[in-house]
Amino acid sequence: MHAAALVFVYGSITALATGLGALPFAFMGRVSPRAVAAANAIASGLMLGASFGLVAEGTRYGGWQTIIGATIGVVFILATQHVLGRYDIEFGKARGAGARRMVLMVVVMTVHSFSEGVAVGVSFAGGAALAVVITAAIAVHNIPEGLAISAVLRPRGVSVAGCAAWSVFSSLPQPIMAVPAFLFVEAFAPALPYGIGFAAGAMVFMVFVELLPEAYEDARKPEVALLVSVTLVGMVLFQQYL
Amino acid sequence: MDPTLAVLVYASLAAGAAALGAVPLVGRDDLPVTAIGWANALAAGLMLGAGYVLMKAGFDWPAAYGAAGALVGITFVYWSHAASGTKDLDLNRLHETRAEYGYQVLLVNAIHSAPEGVAIGIAMALSDSLGIFMALAIAVHNIPEATVLSAILTSRGVRLRSAAGLAVITNVSQVLLAVFTFAIVSAAPAVLPWALGFAVGALVYLVMAELLPECYRQAGHTTIALVTIVAMGFVVLAGVGVR
Numbered sequence: 001m002h003a004a005a006l007v008f009v010y011g012s013i014t015a016l017a018t019g020l021g022a023l024p025f026a027f028m029g030r031v032s033p034r035a036v037a038a039a040n041a042i043a044s045g046l047m048l049g050a051s052f053g054l055v056a057e058g059t060r061y062g063g064w065q066t067i068i069g070a071t072i073g074v075v076f077i078l079a080t081q082h083v084l085g086r087y088d089i090e091f092g093k094a095r096g097a098g099a100r101r102m103v104l105m106v107v108v109m110t111v112h113s114f115s116e117g118v119a120v121g122v123s124f125a126g127g128a129a130l131a132v133v134i135t136a137a138i139a140v141h142n143i144p145e146g147l148a149i150s151a152v153l154r155p156r157g158v159s160v161a162g163c164a165a166w167s168v169f170s171s172l173p174q175p176i177m178a179v180p181a182f183l184f185v186e187a188f189a190p191a192l193p194y195g196i197g198f199a200a201g202a203m204v205f206m207v208f209v210e211l212l213p214e215a216y217e218d219a220r221k222p223e224v225a226l227l228v229s230v231t232l233v234g235m236v237l238f239q240q241y242l
Numbered sequence: 243m244d245p246t247l248a249v250l251v252y253a254s255l256a257a258g259a260a261a262l263g264a265v266p267l268v269g270r271d272d273l274p275v276t277a278i279g280w281a282n283a284l285a286a287g288l289m290l291g292a293g294y295v296l297m298k299a300g301f302d303w304p305a306a307y308g309a310a311g312a313l314v315g316i317t318f319v320y321w322s323h324a325a326s327g328t329k330d331l332d333l334n335r336l337h338e339t340r341a342e343y344g345y346q347v348l349l350v351n352a353i354h355s356a357p358e359g360v361a362i363g364i365a366m367a368l369s370d371s372l373g374i375f376m377a378l379a380i381a382v383h384n385i386p387e388a389t390v391l392s393a394i395l396t397s398r399g400v401r402l403r404s405a406a407g408l409a410v411i412t413n414v415s416q417v418l419l420a421v422f423t424f425a426i427v428s429a430a431p432a433v434l435p436w437a438l439g440f441a442v443g444a445l446v447y448l449v450m451a452e453l454l455p456e457c458y459r460q461a462g463h464t465t466i467a468l469v470t471i472v473a474m475g476f477v478v479l480a481g482v483g484v485r
Contacts, residue, residue, distance in 0.1 A: 052297060055294065055478060056294075056297075056298050059478070059482045063479050063482035063483070064479070067475055067478070070471075070475060071475075074468070074471060078464070081464075201471070201475075204471055205467055205471055208454075208466065208470050208471055209463050209464055209467035210463075212450075212458070213466075216455045220329075221329075221450075221451050221452075221455045224450060224451075224455070225447050225450035225451035225455075226316065226320060226447070228446070228450045229312075229316045229446045229447040229450055230313070230316060232446055233309050233312040233313065233316070233439075233442075236297065236305070236309070237305050237306065237308075240301065240305035241305065
C-alpha cells in the first residue's frame, strides 16, 4: 500500500476509536439534572487535562506560537457562539440553549481534531517504524474525547449510537489532515504549535464559558471540584503513559 | 543567602503581597459585585497557570507518583473543607450578618494558603528560578484573593487596615508550609514527586471549589471565562523558559 494511503487507514482507525467513548453510557439509565452537571464536570476535567498535555507539547515548539494559536481558538469559540446565538437550533430532542451547547461541543471537538491530524501526519513522517505505536497511542487517547462529547450529548437525549457517531465524526479531520501533513511535512511542521495552541485554547475556553457554569448550577461545589480535579489528574496520567 | 532563609524570604514576600489586595477598597465602602467576580476569576486563572507550570516540571518523574500525590492533595482540601463545615459555604457573601461567617471565611482562606505554600516550597527545591517564578505567581494571585476577602471583611465593619492585616495573616500558613516542604524535600528527595503532585492536585481543586463557583453569579460567563483564560495564558507563557 502507498505510504499516504496507510496514513489514511491508520488515521481512520484512530477516528473510529473515539466512538468507544460512548460505551459507558450504554449502561446508564435515566439522566437527572444532577447527572448532567456531573457529566459536564467530567468533560471539563478531561478537556482541561488534555489541554494541559497539549500546551506542554506546543510550548516545546514555541511558547508565543502556542499562545497565539490559543488566542485564535478563543476568538473562534466566541465567533461560533455569536453565530449559533442568532439561530433557533434543534439537536435531536433538544432546543435552545441546550442544543446550542451540544452543537458547540461537537464543533469544538471537531476543529480540535484538525491539529491532532496534523500531529499524526507529521509524526508518521518522522519514521514509519513508529507508525503502529503512534496510531495505538492516538486511538486510545481519543476514547476519553469521545467520552467528553457523549457526556454532553447523552444527557440531553441523544442515543448511545448517536453519541458514538458524533464522537467518530469529531475525529474525522484526523485522517483527512494526516495525509497532507504527512506528504508535505516541511510545510505543516511550523504550523503545529499554532494548531496545538488553537486546540487547547478552544477546549479550555469551552470549559470556562459553557461546561463549568452549567455544572455549578445543578451540582454542589465540592462534587464539581472533585470530579473536575480527579478526571484532570486521570487524563494527565493517561497521556503520560502513552 | 542560606537556601532555607531564601524560601522564608520569598514566601513571606508572597504572603505580604496580600496587603495590596486592600488597595482597591481605599476611599470606598464597597466594591461592585462584578469587580469581586473579576478578582475571583483573575485569582483562579493565575492559580491554574501556576498548577500547570508545576505539573510540567513534574514530567521529569514517573507520572504515577505525581498522580498519587495529586489525589492526596485533592483529598486533603476536600476533607479540610468538610471537617470544618465550610464545604458548601458561599465564600463571597457581602453584608452577611452571622457572627461566625467572618471566622469561617478567614478559616477557609487560611486552609487555602497551605497548598500554595507547598507549591512555593517544592518549586524552590526544584530550582531557584522556578521557585522565584512560583513565589511571584502566588504573590500576584494573593492580591485579587485578598481584595475579595477585604471586601467581605469591610462590609462586616472591619477597618480596612485591619482587613489588609488579616489578609496577610491568613497567608502565614503559606510561609510555614513553604519552609517545611523545602526542608523535607531537601532532606528526603524521594518525596519530591509526591509533594509536587500534592500541590498541583490541591491547587486545581481549590480553583474549582472556591474561586470559580462564586464568580459565575457575579459577572457574565463570557467575561469570567475571558479573565480566567487570559490570566492562565499569561502564567503559562511566562513559565515557558523557566526550569
